[in-house]
Amino acid sequence: MKIVWTDDNRIAAMVWVLCVGLGLLGAATAFSGAAFDRVWASGTALAGMLAGGLLASRVRRALASARREAEEAGSTALQQAPGGLDDLCGEVLPIWNRQIETARSQTETSLVELTTCFGDIHQRLGAALGLYQNNGSGEADVMAMLEKGQGDLSNMLSSLRAGLQAKQEMLDRIREVARFSDELKAMAGSVSALANQTQLVSLNAAIEAAWAGKAGRGFAVIADEVRKLSTQSGETGKQITSRVESVTHAIHSAVEIAERYADQDARAMRDSEQLIEGVLNVFRGAVEHLTQAATQFQQEGRAVQETVSGVIVSLQFQDRVSQILCQTMDDMARLEGVLNENREREAGGDPVPPIDVAAWLEQLSSTYTTLEQQDNHQGMQSNAPGKAAEITFF
Amino acid sequence: MAKTILIVDDSASVRQVVGMTLKGAGYDVVDAVDGKDALSKLDGRKLHLVISDVNMPNMDGISFVKEMKAKPAYKFTPVIMLTTEGSEAKKRDGQAAGAKAWVVKPFQPAQMLDAVSKLIMP
Numbered sequence: 403m404k405i406v407w408t409d410d411n412r413i414a415a416m417v418w419v420l421c422v423g424l425g426l427l428g429a430a431t432a433f434s435g436a437a438f439d440r441v442w443a444s445g446t447a448l449a450g451m452l453a454g455g456l457l458a459s460r461v462r463r464a465l466a467s468a469r470r471e472a473e474e475a476g477s478t479a480l481q482q483a484p485g486g487l488d489d490l491c492g493e494v495l496p497i498w499n500r501q502i503e504t505a506r507s508q509t510e511t512s513l514v515e516l517t518t519c520f521g522d523i524h525q526r527l528g529a530a531l532g533l534y535q536n537n538g539s540g541e542a543d544v545m546a547m548l549e550k551g552q553g554d555l556s557n558m559l560s561s562l563r564a565g566l567q568a569k570q571e572m573l574d575r576i577r578e579v580a581r582f583s584d585e586l587k588a589m590a591g592s593v594s595a596l597a598n599q600t601q602l603v604s605l606n607a608a609i610e611a612a613w614a615g616k617a618g619r620g621f622a623v624i625a626d627e628v629r630k631l632s633t634q635s636g637e638t639g640k641q642i643t644s645r646v647e648s649v650t651h652a653i654h655s656a657v658e659i660a661e662r663y664a665d666q667d668a669r670a671m672r673d674s675e676q677l678i679e680g681v682l683n684v685f686r687g688a689v690e691h692l693t694q695a696a697t698q699f700q701q702e703g704r705a706v707q708e709t710v711s712g713v714i715v716s717l718q719f720q721d722r723v724s725q726i727l728c729q730t731m732d733d734m735a736r737l738e739g740v741l742n743e744n745r746e747r748e749a750g751g752d753p754v755p756p757i758d759v760a761a762w763l764e765q766l767s768s769t770y771t772t773l774e775q776q777d778n779h780q781g782m783q784s785n786a787p788g789k790a791a792e793i794t795f796f
Numbered sequence: 797m798a799k800t801i802l803i804v805d806d807s808a809s810v811r812q813v814v815g816m817t818l819k820g821a822g823y824d825v826v827d828a829v830d831g832k833d834a835l836s837k838l839d840g841r842k843l844h845l846v847i848s849d850v851n852m853p854n855m856d857g858i859s860f861v862k863e864m865k866a867k868p869a870y871k872f873t874p875v876i877m878l879t880t881e882g883s884e885a886k887k888r889d890g891q892a893a894g895a896k897a898w899v900v901k902p903f904q905p906a907q908m909l910d911a912v913s914k915l916i917m918p
Contacts, residue, residue, distance in 0.1 A: 513809040521816040528820065711905055714813055718902035721807040722880050725851060771851050772880045793911050794898040796891040 488745050495738040499731050506727045513720040520713050527707040534700055544689050548682065555678045559671070566667050573660045580657055583650040590642035597636030604629035725771050733766055799844035799916055803827040804834040804860060805878070806852040810901070814847060814878065817905040818912070831855025835863055843873050844917040847908075848895075850879035850886065861893040874915040878903060 604625045611622030744754045763779075770776050777783065801823050805811045815825045826841070828834035830852040846864065850857040857877060864870045875895045879886075882900045890898055896915050899908065 510808060514812055517809050517812045517816070521812065524816070525820060714816070715902050715904055717809060718813060721805075721810045721901055724807060725880055773882060793903075793907055794887060795911075795914075796896055796898070 488741050488748075491738065491741045492745065495734050495741075499734055499738075502727055502731050502734075506724055510720055510724060513717055517714060517717050520710050520717070524707060524710045524714065527703055527710065531700060531703050531707065534696065534703075548685055548689060552682050555682070559675055559678070562671055562674070566664070566671060569660070569664060569667065573657065573664060576653060576657050576660060580650065580653040583646055583653055587643060587646040587650060590639055590646050592639075593642060594636055594639030597632045597634075597639055600632035600635065601629055604632055722772055722774070726775055729769050729771070729775065732769065798822055798824045800824040800826060800842060801845045801847060801912070801916070802834060802837065802843050804829075804831060804846065804848040804852070804857065806830050806849060810849070810878070813905075814908070817908055820905075821909050821912075823912070831857060831860025831863070834860050838864065838867065838870060840869060843870065845912060845915060846870075846873055846875045847878050847912075848875060850877055850881050850890070858889050858893045861890070861895060865894040872917070874917060876908075876911055876915065878908075 607625035607628065608622055611618035611625055614621065740757065747754050767776070767779055770779065801818055803811050803814050803818075803825060804827070805814070806829050811827045811829075815827060818825050826837060826843075828837050831848070832855040834846075834848070835855070846861075848857040848860060852860075855863075857879065861875050861877075864873070864875075875893075876897045876899060877890045877895045878899045878901060880901050881887075887898050897911050899911065
């Protein structure tokens with residue numbers, strides 16, 4: 403379709419360029435906002451707020467400045483332009499171009515800084531989680547060490563119990579010895595009694611030997627010897643009784659002391675068992691608490707790392723925004739070139755050829771690189787990429 | 797010894813995101829701002845993989861890949877195209893130039909690392 407380059411058509415073209423330019427800028431800003439909405443939704447509130455705030459404010463300031471200066475420039479150009487809209491376009495389009503480029507470059511600078519920050523956070527988290535994973539067996543090691551300690555202490559207590567058992571057996575033997583010493587004491591008493599009776603018999607024998615006179619003289623000698631022997635036996639019996647009593651007393655004292663120590667040992671054993679169990683329970687509780695805390699830290703760390711990873715992915719929107727803005731700037735520059743050429747023709751008195759709008763639009767469409775640009779061109783709602791696309795392998 | 801990957805993209809933020817992803821996985825990274833810059837940085841350097849944008853000033857990604865593949869030292873160097881372009885026609889151009897994979901931005905780091913591990917030279 404061919405159209406004549408009238409003032410009305412020029413105005414229509416201007417409005418179209420303005421709408422396309424500002425519309426794409428608006429879409430880019432909205433796109434960045436949507437990206438950060440996704441970030442906020444994913445949970446990085448602070449990082450998202452900082453990033454969104456910084457970017458949004460920079461972009462808003464730059465765009466507001468662009469619009470303000472464009473309006474001022476347009477007003478000045480309208481007042482000063484001798485040729486009307488062509489002159490205005492010649493002045494305004496380069497200004498718009500520079501403003502858009504300023505907004506684009508500021509956005510890119512901020513995005514690089516943000517990407518660096520988030521990348522650093524991502525790497526630090528990865529290092530911390532890697533450190534935990536490398537030492538992840540530490541938890542199992544501590545538990546194993548605790549179990550081993552518990553086993554060692556149980557063995558030690560078993561050894562102590564065996565020692566106490568041996569002591570108890572020794573005590574039983576000592577009690578048996580005490581019983582034997584009582585028997586020995588009784589036997590020593592019997593020996594003394596026998597000596598006394600023997601002495602009485604020898605005395606009677608001596609009396610009977612005296613009655614026998616000369617014939618009993620030899621028997622009297624024997625009776626006297628028997629009496630001496632019985633006297634010695636009686637003395638020996640007394641000595642045995644005395645010694646046995648001493649031994650019996652000593653043994654009873656030893657038994658009493660051993661029984662007292664046995665009670666103390668048994669109490670000490672029970673106290674030790676309770677103390678060891680208590681200490682092990684405290685350690686076990688501490689290890690379980692640390693393990694839970696470490697596990698929670700690991701889970702939270704992974705979640706934050708995934709969120710940061712999502713933020714980094716979202717920050718890639720800048721490349722698409724930059725391409726859209728650059729393509730718009732290129733088309734504005736193209737229009738500026740055509741207008742300048744037409745002004746030169748008019749100044750030289752040459753006829754100004756009409757602009758083929760359809761061809762212009764077709765050429766514009768051929769320079770698009772993203773689906774959003776195609777959608778915007780056709781007046782459709784732009785479908786910004788919500789998630790990473792699949793990879794095509796050739 | 798770490799393997800080396802060349803990143804070619806005119807967007808500083810994309811170079812940074814890709815570089816960070818690859819460095820985090822243990823790769824060495826060399827970057828270039830466009831196809832012309834990338835060609836100047838080849839210089840006989842041993843490259844195990846190239847990740848290139850398509851639309852760049854001075855020299856676009858498709859032209860760069862064609863010129864790089866024309867050099868005997870880089871004939872078999874695998875290339876991943878990383879771009880906002882999603883049209884089938886552009887993909888065919890990339891395949892014809894010698895690319896082995898086509899990734900549309902934005903990319904997920906895990907997906908990129910998976911593609912790199914599949915294609916990178918031993």
